Amino acid sequence: MAIGKIALIANPAAQNGRGSWAAVEAASHLRARVGDDGFRLLLTERPGHAMALAAGLGEEVGAVIALGGDGIVNEVASGLMERPAAARPALGVIPAGSGNDYAATLGMASSIPRAIDQILAFRTGPADIGRVNGRYFVETLSFGLDAAIALDTMERRVRTGRAGTRLYLESAVDQLFHHLEIYDFALNVLRAAPGLAPIYLKGSCYLFAVQMGPTYGGHFRITPEASLDDGLLDLCWATPTLTAKRALAVLLAARFGRHTGNRHIHFERAEALELSFGCEPPAQIDGEKIEGDHFIIDCIPGALTVIFG
Template structure:
């Protein structure tokens, strides 16, 4: 692990229903023993947005490792991007969340011991980030039904203890049956002519998955300097919507005529009515969204 250099482990102790604290201590012992006492530090987050504040002050480190879910990664990424490129640490990930979509994109194991071994052999690659209304996202930005599902899972996880695919399936079916709604919007891609349309969901992806492994944009690549878009247009009845939702788990949804796939490096979306909206699983309410790709913006450790 010498290639990690001086390393800061940022851990969310309440991730995965409280398992994060135990995992952080186990990972901390392993990293400290391999890197040395003077080349390793562990900081636990204590409140929302704390991960961002910790990462903002990490310029003296070579690597910042986020142990938690996509929400913590989102915070750490935004903190790292406040540091100048020359001093900015690389990002490492030890997955300990309910969805772990960014970890999937990196090809990481969800088993702590295995992901630690992957970190040992990982090497940095330059990854794209998305940028929406001044906030970076590592994996996903979405509006409408899929955002409603993502935001609902936070409360549902606390209530049921479910994680991963079962959590997102339960939320998705409930939203599809009871909360499906269309939203009118005006959009322009890459500065082109604005167009008006309506949508049930609108996903903007850096990586291919969201919602705990649903491959909404299966062709998305993290280093092509493009954002992949999936727009579901009405009309779409509940039975067909549920069917497409289930097919999306394994990327078998792409042939339906109601789904439109596009790529862009920049887009502007204006909604007539504020839709549910999420950025890496966190709410981002607005009527207007200015979105762009930050190409090859962050060094990320990949096995």
Template sequence: MNEGLGRTLVIANPAAHSGDGAAAAERVKRFFSSHANATDGFELRLTQAPGDGMRMARVSADFDTIVALGGDGIIHEVANGLMSVASRERPALAVVPVGSGNDFARTIGAATNDPIAALGQILRGRRRELDLGHVASDTGESGYFVQTLSFGLDAAIALDTTYRRAAQTRQKGSGLFATSGVKILSKVRGEASGYPSRVTMDGEKDVRLNSIVFAVQNGPTYGGGFRICPDAEPYDGSLDLCYNVSVPALPHVLALFALARTGRHVGSRAIATRRVRHLHIEFLEREPPCQVDGEPLHGRTYDVEVRPRSLALIAPAQ
């Protein structure tokens, strides 16, 4: 058996990055066909609709490695599908990032929108045990996240970027997130309207918040590079939080939004950060926008926890 990838399944989203995923999938196919010693045989499967990546990964126990090719969305789907496979049979995860945001790729140091460079990193890579976040809401919806979960204005912005990508916008990455931010924040008048909430962190006494931003991160960035939790690590057995402890006037909100590009927002007195293993959050008056790795989630009460060392990840060796 090949000591590297073994039996390999490539799950590719051909629509990723405005259709670049299709060409990237062909390049990966040609690479593996001409480098027979890289695997113990491979298959390429293309997704056609949302959820296909998850369904394909659920029935992948006959493989040693699953390569997710596309943006953060396909990585999210594949990770969730892999978690349905018994742990002793679960393949390792590798990623060929071809997307607009590429936040998970940024977290692990993977080459973005360059399939051959990403394959080289995979073949020279090392196995690491990747933490995942898990979220369950009072609607019965639940799932894992590899990078980000958030509630409030930032979730509304993230979801707007998802919808605009689906509509084939030409903007990408942090520029797309920034313009969605301006769009969402322009609808706010005077003081940003928060979402009253009751939050329990690691079983401590609950706290009351008026949440306009509440981010739960496995990695440091969302929105194509906004460093919402600059110190988050996906291998440390914890999740990082960033949330507001006061509700600033709109000009201050806009300033914090700009500072988040580089992580400097955490110096504001309006912002708190901490690490947790478990979080319970109840929104007391109305349901907030919620996104999990860029996909919508619904409910007013959520239980969130870290699942340490959930997936074997073939990560770049640096």
């Protein structure tokens, strides 16, 4: 398959302005490889702009590259979903954000020139996309403790300009030891995974994650078996009672996907589900805050064509 024209969408304001350097670097490497006519650099001017840019791409564009973190990937993918399925260019990612979980799921290199090599090799495949109350997510939707950590990490990142796993862990320790809350929830599986019975259960949890890919929060392997193209949402939740110390140990184990045997950790898979909470929990999709206490969630199989590393 020919790659067609490439559109590179970047947020110059990302990472306290470092996004513009990443855009310049990516554009100069692309220019060297495909020439001025082979690509177009589109810079976002405001939140939500990447979605409009992706939705409005011309038919000559065969690949759209989101340069940045999970936030801009989410926007670009959401823009592609506004187009008819047959008119969605392939989605590639050059990781240049602070949360690069989707890029890792696709197997992208962290250096810009190497990621461009991978994109130009154009190894594509289908990927599912998740939808919650009408909004799309590419990698992660989560509620409770992990969303609180993700949102607090983002707030610290903006405030301090720092990034990385260490910042996430600082946030995690603060949330675990000072804000460890329990959320009552009801899970109603609307469409079960093939071969599984639909379930309805009420319970309480520290966190509830609904995953497309295996990781969140900067490469924590919360659902290590999750696959982007199985048509299923991978669910993981953690139930009481854990002390803050034990919860921290479970979280650290989750960094490497080694939390799966713990009796407080539960997994399910489903095509569609309804999730209700007794009170509004902290919630995030692909690192952005969302609000509400009642969520209808489904998986749209093979909605995107993605470029793998």
